[in-house]
Amino acid sequence: MTSEASVPVMMYYLEYLDAWRAGDYTSAFDNLHRYFDYTMHANLDRSAYQFALLNLAIMQADFECFSEAISAVQEAVAIARESHDMNCLNFCMSWLYHFGKAFPEQMREVQNSGMLGNEKEGLAFLKAKSKETGMWSLMSTTLLSEAKLEMQQGESLASIVESFVRASHVNVTKSVTTPTGAYMLLQSSMYTRIGATHLAWLNTEVFRECYSEGQPHDDFVKITFRNCQILAQKGNYKEAFTRLNQIDPEKLRSFRYNNAWTYYSGLLQLRRQICRDDKVAVEHILSQLQAVQLRDFDLRMLLAFYSIEFTMRQGDYGRALRMVEQAAHSMQPENFDIHSQIKLLCLKAQILGKSGQPQRGFSLAMRAASIAHRSKVLADLWEAICTLATVLLSLREFAATGELVESILAQVLESENYSLIAYAYSLLVDANMGMAGELWSLQGRDSTSARKEYINRALGYIDSAYDHFEEIEDIKGQTEMMAKKATVMHLTGDPVLANDYAAKYLDLRRLRAGT
Numbered sequence: 001m002t003s004e005a006s007v008p009v010m011m012y013y014l015e016y017l018d019a020w021r022a023g024d025y026t027s028a029f030d031n032l033h034r035y036f037d038y039t040m041h042a043n044l045d046r047s048a049y050q051f052a053l054l055n056l057a058i059m060q061a062d063f064e065c066f067s068e069a070i071s072a073v074q075e076a077v078a079i080a081r082e083s084h085d086m087n088c089l090n091f092c093m094s095w096l097y098h099f100g101k102a103f104p105e106q107m108r109e110v111q112n113s114g115m116l117g118n119e120k121e122g123l124a125f126l127k128a129k130s131k132e133t134g135m136w137s138l139m140s141t142t143l144l145s146e147a148k149l150e151m152q153q154g155e156s157l158a159s160i161v162e163s164f165v166r167a168s169h170v171n172v173t174k175s176v177t178t179p180t181g182a183y184m185l186l187q188s189s190m191y192t193r194i195g196a197t198h199l200a201w202l203n204t205e206v207f208r209e210c211y212s213e214g215q216p217h218d219d220f221v222k223i224t225f226r227n228c229q230i231l232a233q234k235g236n237y238k239e240a241f242t243r244l245n246q247i248d249p250e251k252l253r254s255f256r257y258n259n260a261w262t263y264y265s266g267l268l269q270l271r272r273q274i275c276r277d278d279k280v281a282v283e284h285i286l287s288q289l290q291a292v293q294l295r296d297f298d299l300r301m302l303l304a305f306y307s308i309e310f311t312m313r314q315g316d317y318g319r320a321l322r323m324v325e326q327a328a329h330s331m332q333p334e335n336f337d338i339h340s341q342i343k344l345l346c347l348k349a350q351i352l353g354k355s356g357q358p359q360r361g362f363s364l365a366m367r368a369a370s371i372a373h374r375s376k377v378l379a380d381l382w383e384a385i386c387t388l389a390t391v392l393l394s395l396r397e398f399a400a401t402g403e404l405v406e407s408i409l410a411q412v413l414e415s416e417n418y419s420l421i422a423y424a425y426s427l428l429v430d431a432n433m434g435m436a437g438e439l440w441s442l443q444g445r446d447s448t449s450a451r452k453e454y455i456n457r458a459l460g461y462i463d464s465a466y467d468h469f470e471e472i473e474d475i476k477g478q479t480e481m482m483a484k485k486a487t488v489m490h491l492t493g494d495p496v497l498a499n500d501y502a503a504k505y506l507d508l509r510r511l512r513a514g515t
Contacts, residue, residue, distance in 0.1 A: 009038040023255040025063045032056060050079040050088045054095065061099060062256065064293075066106040069099070086133045090126060094138055097122050097145065102295045104334030119149055119334075136174035143167035144179060144186055151190060154338035154375030160190060180211050181219025188226055193339065195378040197416040201230050217251045218260070225264040233417050235471035237272050244268065263292050267302065274310050275419075275474040282310050297335040301327065308347055313476060317355040324348050342368045342380040346387045353387075358394035365391055382412045383420055389427050398434030401427060418468045422477055425465035429484060432458040459488060479508045 012035035019027035036052035053076035060069035073092055080089035097119070100107040123146050130139035147163035150156070164187055170176060171183065184207045191200035204227040212220055224247060228240035244265055252258040266289045273281040289303055304327040311320040328344050331337070345368035349361030365388040372381035385408055392401045405427050412424045436454035439447045462485050469477030482505035489498035 009035060012038065020059060020062065021254040021256075028059055028063075032059060050076045050083070050085055050092075053079070054088060054092055058095065066103060070106065073099075086129060087135065090129050090133065090135055090138055093122065093129075094126055094141065097126070100334055102297070104332045107334070123149065136170055136176050137178050140167045140170045140176050140179040141182065143170065144182055147190075148186055151186075151193065152337045152339075154371065154377065157194070157376045164190070177214065178216070181207060181215045181223060184211070185219060185223050185226060188223070193377050193379055195382070195411055195415045197230060197379075197414070201227070204230070217254070217257050220251065221247065221257055221260055221264070225267075228264070228268060230416070232268050232271055233419065233472070235418055235473065237268070237473070240268055241265075259292065260294070263289060263294050263299065266292075267299070267306070270303075270306055272473065274306060274313065275472050277313065277475050279314070286310070298337065298340075300330075301337070301340050304330075305343060305347070312347075312351060312354060317351050320351050321348065324351065338371065338375050339377055339380055342372050342377060342384060345371075346380070346383050349387045350390070353390050353394065358391045361387070362391045378411065379415055379417070382408050382415060382424075386412075386420065386424055386427060389431075393427065393430055393434070396434065398431045398438065402431035402435065405431065418472045419474070422465045422468035422472075422474070425461045425468065426477075426480070428461040429458045429465060429481075432461065433484075433488070455488060455492060459485070462488070475508060475511060479505060482508055 012031045016028050016031035016035055019025075019031060032052070032055060036048055036055075039048045053072045057069045057073035057076065060066070060072060073096055077089065077092045077096075080086075080092060096107075123142055126142040127139060127146075130136070130142060143163050143166050147160050147167070150160045150163065164183070167179070167183055171179060184203050188200040188203040191197070191203065204223050207215075207223050208227065224243060228244050231237075231240040231243070244261070247261065252261050266285055270282065270285045270289065273285060286303075286307060294300060304323065308320050308323045308327070311323060324344055324347050327340075331340060345364050349364040349368070352358060352361035352364070365384055369381060369384035369388055372378070372384050385404060389401045389404050392404065405424050409424060409428075412421055415421075432454045436451045436458070439451040439454070462481050466478055466481040466485075469481060482501055486498050486501035486505055489495075489501060
């Protein structure tokens with residue numbers, strides 16, 4: 001190609017793409033300029049100028065030169081409007097919308113200028129203009145963005161599903177395949193939020209088996225991670241890591257994709273080491289993950305939740321409370337998510353309960369449950385109700401606690417979140433032992449048989465909780481269940497079994513100390 005007198009213009013664009021993916025800012029910048037300079041010189045194609053600015057903005061944003069990116073895209077918008085280039089204008093407005101979601105603090109000046117209006121106005125503009133110009137891929141993406149915004153703000157589940165149906169209709173009738181990965185990932189997220197984890201799993205599996213070829217690598221890596229998350233919350237860490245490691249290295253040649261893959265692997269490792277109570281490993285992984293500047297706010301919040309949980313397990317409740325407040329302050333209107341709000345309320349209520357002030361967490365747990373119920377975020381609703389049950393236990397409302405947790409137990413099991421399932425069973429253990437304790441001082445055959453029934457139920461729930469803690473390798477949970485079982489056996493007058501369970505408890509303590 002270089003032996004000819006006139007060098008083909010496309011070569012510069014290919015070199016720009018290679019340099020961009022390799023993380024070479026200088027070469028990418030130079031080759032992008034050369035490509036568009038030669039294009040305009042050779043073809044006198046003035047429409048290339050606004051597209052050059054859009055490409056420049058995308059590249060600058062990827063290399064974290066945000067002020068330059070915003071300046072370039074604003075100029076691109078102005079020229080596209082002046083020349084009535086609706087295709088370029090639609091692309092620019094779509095990019096600005098998503099950039100504002102990822103970096104709200106960088107977009108303050110643009111938002112204040114009124115160029116975009118509010119989020120709903122921006123999406124309405126993109127839907128109308130993409131339909132006018134026949135840009136069906138952009139229209140499908142805009143409908144998905146609308147569904148995501150409604151999910152984050154906790155709006156009607158019916159309107160969210162409607163947006164999904166409309167996006168699917170556009171994809172099928174207009175033969176649009178590019179947004180398929182984003183569509184299935186977002187739909188999987190919706191299923192997870194309403195507690196239908198099996199449908200979320202099915203979505204990720206269908207994409208992996210049927211649609212992975214020809215889709216953007218970014219979507220493939222994200223859906224694989226979502227698939228591995230579902231496996232990990234059921235304790236199937238080995239298969240989760242196998243699937244993550246099976247991603248073709250060719251798909252990870254880009255620095256951006258490789259960085260995301262490393263972050264996802266680290267999050268799965270962190271989740272496992274937190275359950276194992278391995279303080280050294282957790283602190284090492286945390287320091288590495290916190291050094292990675294990932295754009296996705298949801299993943300940054302997930303890391304914050306894991307950090308708070310680890311701090312709570314270490315017994316440093318004051319620091320955990322400060323971390324909750326810090327995470328709450330990091331949420332802004334542009335990246336607000338109802339799920340994160342409910343999770344932070346539950347964590348704060350749990351911290352107050354662990355630090356001996358459970359009554360102070362009552363209003364927080366009630367608020368979290370109310371928000372989750374109104375927004376139909378059912379997976380978080382079950383956690384909020386379990387947190388509320390913890391407060392009731394501290395008030396010695398054992399019967400109410402048992403009724404409350406039993407009323408949601410089927411839905412909790414359906415969520416396939418083994419950590420939450422074990423937590424629910426543990427609450428039922430305490431509730432039944434509390435009711436048995438209330439009957440301890442009473443005499444009579446009826447009270448004795450009722451007491452035995454409550455104790456037998458508690459023993460069954462202990463076994464169920466222990467099994468789920470064991471599946472996710474939660475050493476602390478297993479230790480607590482063995483301590484409770486040894487105590488129950490001691491109270492029922494069976495010293496042999498009590499000693500056996502006490503020995504197992506000590507073995508688990510030694511294992512926990514050795515990790």
